Amino acid sequence: MNKVKYILILVALVTVGKVTVLAQDTEKIIHYSEMSLDEMRKLTQDDLLQIPFEDLIELVKRFKVSSIDELYQLILNPSQSTASKKEEDLFEATLATTVISSAELENSGARNIPEALRLAPGIIVREKTNGNYDVHIRGNDFLPPGSDVSNSVNSTTLVMIDNRPVYNKFLGATFWENLPVTIQDLEKIEIIYGPATALYGPNAVSGVIHLITKKSTEEGFHARADVQGGSHNSAIGYGNVSYSKGKLGLNLSANYQQADRFQDSYYIPYNDTYVSGSEIGGINAGMNDMFSATGLNEDYWQGVNKGAINLGVDYQFSDKTRLNYMGSYQQSSSQTSYMDIGSVLSTRESNSFSNNLNITSGKFEADFSAITGRLNAIKGMAGYEYDYTELNGKMGYNFKLKNLNIRPGIEADYAIYSDEAYVDADANEGLLNGSVDLGTVQGSLRLDYTAWGKLRLTGALVQGYFTATDDDYTSYQFSTSYKANESTIFRAVASRANTGPFVLNTYMDKTINVAGMGDETQQAGGMTMYKLGNKDLMPMEMTMLELGMRKKIGRKLQADMSLFYNQSSNFSQMTKDMGLVNDPESTNTVITESVQNIDLKANQLGLTAGLKYVHNEKLNASLFATYQHTQLENYEVTETSFYEGITGNSANGLDLNATPAYLTFDHQYTPKFYGGGYINYKPGTKWNLNTSFYAYSKQKTFYSIGQDFKWVQIDPKFTCNMKASYQVNGWLNTYLNVRNITNSKSQEFLFTDQTGISYLVGCNLTF
């Protein structure tokens, strides 16, 4: 009887519950005035046809206004995590920070990542040959001046893909063509300016460029292809297939780019002449017997030829725990400036296989990466090819005590470089002549405190150890911001950072034999030169002070300003070792040079200002510029020609060999002015028109040909680009992409090509 009673009660409850639910369904009232933008977007035409006209008018108004608010947020104030290791709005960041969104990247028509960096303030981007770029944050480049072209590479900026450092530890530079990802792979680029070793480890000296890839989050299968082709045999292809279901996301992408140079000829600084491409192998071989004449002759017309494939796996274990993996293979060949071997341009080849794993679980974050590859820095020249393997791991834990965020972290990396497979190590043919390794271990602590909701104080300290040089290092980053009101924030930064030791300046072991003039049995008058690395070298270091302000001017305009002063020291260069004495029994001259720190200091004072404007969903624009002054001090001069060339004064009466002069002068190879901007106009659902521009002022440096001193000037340049795209239907978009539309044909980088106009026509298919 009791059972029957319980069953009846249960049935009654279920019935009442069901009736209540049905009643609620029939009485369901949609409150349009309370709908979020996402909810409004999900309304179908059927839903909208049910809405009374009065409500529809209001709904459309709300939808349009909300869409614009979202647009303001996306363009003016996107979220970022690089500046403070946690996701927050750009406006709140205490460091100078820029975010380039995927829409800005694709609308701009930039063909590759370094070109896209022209969309960001504070970055000097110079095209060397078609598709190959030099990228420097705020300059301080080609130091010491007048040294070998290999010193013009940027070894002070940390570039990362999803927290994986991608700079090459041989020289400390990022070889952009070796990156496996391209524009279409990126969700955004986040850039922070100034020393940030305390956040990211060695090499974050002038700043960090963080490439953040797209993750497959949209349910189901999706595919995309983007191809464009045009002048200079340019061909750029991109393909992507992604699948996402529940917790799992898979993403397979491939990219390819090739372009010929703008010119076939080569500049030979030694002779101050241009020669045709077919002659260049012979000319270089004539100047250096390590060079094979056929090496360059094979592809002297080529600018860049590269391809890569990436596999991404995302797995969301729970709301708090997520894993991202990316495995990549890339192969590249590009003609770029690397070293003065007669011509300054030569072909660099590489291939590599990389793996990157990011794990986030609540407050815990960990990143592990491994890469193995081969790089030939100068194709056709023996001794510049090597294999390498690099490992990197870092972990951090974010926890909070009231208004104080605390983040302890540890990081370690290890790299092995070897040229054994490519040279006769016993005969000292190579640069390393064996296998060498570098390692770093560092621990860091970051504190982030907010008082009264307005004042924020952050401090990060790092203590690290370099295994190769057996040196400790310490660096710091203190920053503060004061939010005067909802539309104004002031900020200040004091920071110091250093590079790591690099393979070449630590382990170089190069021997150059120059035969004497005698017969085969008695080659009297020959020369042997040893070029050596230095394990006691102090890594280059920068200290910076910065003041900044961000200001929202109305809803549509945001201004960002940074006033910065930095001092860089611990530069190094090849220095003749005066301590070694030639063997008196030998008929050969023996010269030993090793990499040594020099007294040179670079002081830089500058101001970067940027404006971003969103007129409406159709029109937005960005404008930015930097004005800076870079001065060098303690530049040691022992040559008369250098003293007279730099100072303009006679060196008569000076014994510079015995008493070197230490000069102070402007470093003009970092331009005083550079900046750019873009205007993006989307008149309707079909067209998108984008114009971007970039300019820099004069650059000037000097160079030596033997003992002779020579000034080299690069003229100011204004480059304008345009991409016009048309959405034909739901899956096809076609576009015209013109780079350097005014065909401003001149050199942008020391001794490299006169870069000109490129036309491309392309289409993008999305399924």
Next chain:
Amino acid sequence: MKKLLTIIVLLCLLGVVRAQNYKFQALFMYNIAQRIEWPNLSGEFVIGVIGNKEMHKELESIAGKKQLFGNTIKVVHVSPDELSDKMYHILYLDRSSSTKLNEVDKSVAKRPTLVITDKNGLTGGGINFIDNSSKIEFEIFPTVIKSHQLQLSGSLLNLGIVRE
């Protein structure tokens, strides 16, 4: 010279191609049609679209789901020179076809046809959409509409911007 020409052509396009939000405009058109008294309405309710294919597509989608006063909705694409033979209850001119408004007016004079354009400030039609970044409004010309033997509901006049 070629570069200059490319720039000029692209800049001209900037002026010609303007924002459209056909999804909402089509819904507005359906709602407007409901608030008008149409004389001798029987058989099909015919909407002619001059110009834009997107609008045609949106209206066809509505026609597949809804009727007007018990009549099925038929959406056809027409050009201004073929208006004289057939009856259209609504004629929609997209922005690029607005220069043909006079020609359209002559063809449908005295017929019970509502001419709707996508350009504010035009005179001659019954309704002009004003589609900007923050809302969609419409100018309404009661005198013109009445001259086509159509009766407007008071609520429609309250929702639009009345022009005389």
